[in-house]
Amino acid sequence: MNCTIALGRQAVPLERKAAEMFADRFRVRSGREANVCDEGEGEGEGEEAGGAQGECLIVVGTPASSGAIREAVANSELDLPSSLGTEGFVLRSRQIAARPASFM
């Protein structure tokens, strides 16, 4: 299972750093590829996020930084500011077309 980590177009430096840290550790432990890309680089927004090169797609960001996250939050019943505070997170993973995927 290779891995693609997609960042929003407005990703802040900490999001990019976190994605790179994830990719580094994924590579070591799996012996597979892990790449960080920006939204729009070979993949669209939304849950299908089609076109990504990896078998595992991880979308990382906040509603402010990522269209995919905005869309996912809009389609959920999450009240982010009250449920997460400044440090909290939402983690979802599911199979999409026989491909495991996650978003944060």
Place this chain on the structure above:
Amino acid sequence: MLYGLGKLLRQIRFLDGRCDLPELQLTSRPDKAMRGIYFAAHFGNWYCLTPLSEIAAYLEELALWGVNDLMTWFDLSNYSDLQNGQSMLDRIEWIMQYAGQVGMRTTRVSVSNEGFSGQVGLGRPMLARNAFNDTDYHPLRAVDRAFGGMDTDICPSQPDGRKLVLHNKERYFSQLQHVGSVVFWPYDPGGCNCERCLPWPGTFMSLNRELAERIGRLHPHARFHVSAWWFEAHREGEDDAFFTQLEKDSKLSASWFDCIFVGHAEAARWKDAGRTVPKRHPLVLFSEISMFDAIPWGGKGANPALHKFMDELDRLGDYIDGAMCYSEGIYEDLNKVAIAQKLWDERVNPGDIAAEYSNYYFGADCAEQASWYVCKLEELVSDPSIGSMTAHELEQQAGEVERSMKEWARSDWRWQLLRLRAAMQARIDTLKSLGEHPALLSDRREVVYKEFEVLYDDLQFRLYRHHPKDSLQPWIYAPASQAISAFVGKTDLVNLTSRK
């Protein structure tokens, strides 16, 4: 964000040829606001000597476990001036800027009345009342600390002493760039027990307010905290004096400081006594996770004590709003992780933490075995007499676990420290039992000692990066022959109160 990605990484099961990612529906926020680590970079320990690239990797790991604040201290007493300490100053600055890159806040310890070496003293511990007055008296030197003070500490109740303290702090803080918070520290080192300074909490808080004003001019966005570490430990009435200061502060519409750092002793004593700390001053536990199990600290390898620290946090509950762990190195990594997890989610238990740690660092192939080993090792560290396995048996189990590990896990220092702990204890136990029959088996003793020496030197030189020539203190490094003597109970390697 970082903790969330770390959580995701730790949920993946990295197996031979595949990675299993479970379906997750997790929404999470931390229970406690401050989840910090204090890198005690001194005496030539791991934080002083390890390449910065490794420190960076370590900071990243801690961030992935939810650590959100890094605290450091530049110990003025080690240097005659800032230029003389430039190398350490630069190192700490680099570490702090990298902590910022991985999302951590940065906190500076500032011992309120500390001085440079050579100003009022030479940087010697004050292990007696008015130590060194007979040989090199200085009128501005802080007086009468029987434990925990340095001869470089300055009396702030004397006008010239106060000027010197303020001048030192302005010089030091003018050199810094990454100042998120400053926490003023009262003791160990610090303090002055002259008649004008007593009670010390009163003098300390008045000095701190003045220091905060000066430092605030240099770093307008800095937050300020105060520490109550060791209040009442050596002098009665200090708790009352400190709470009198808090009452005065409560009358102000806005306070100049935020959090109060306390040791477990202070927090438990205050809680038991029903003392109420104003809500605008959250309590942060200064949690000691390093200085137990062995001297030299970490000298037997990892010292997992998850239950001990879970219990401490459970006991304090909502009385505290976070913790800053005192760390002397990497050998207490599991304790750091355990506290960070408990602060994020108070419902977590030691077994959950050991399992998550093992899956992530040692791989899914052996996570269950490794987690079991960690729990058994914890029994050995906390009290070998009640543990269900001997060190020899545990050493064998470590070998079994290792056989099913991938190379990336086997070569990880975390596993090596855990494995070494049982292997060293096994040799210590053997040498102890052979020592009870000195006339017998001297050849056997020599063989076991050599095995111990190899393990010990591997720990000290390869994993801890210690350099025997860097004038390390015995609580950081001692040669194997001295260490084993202490471990089997023949000598007291560091008797900090022997010069009273």
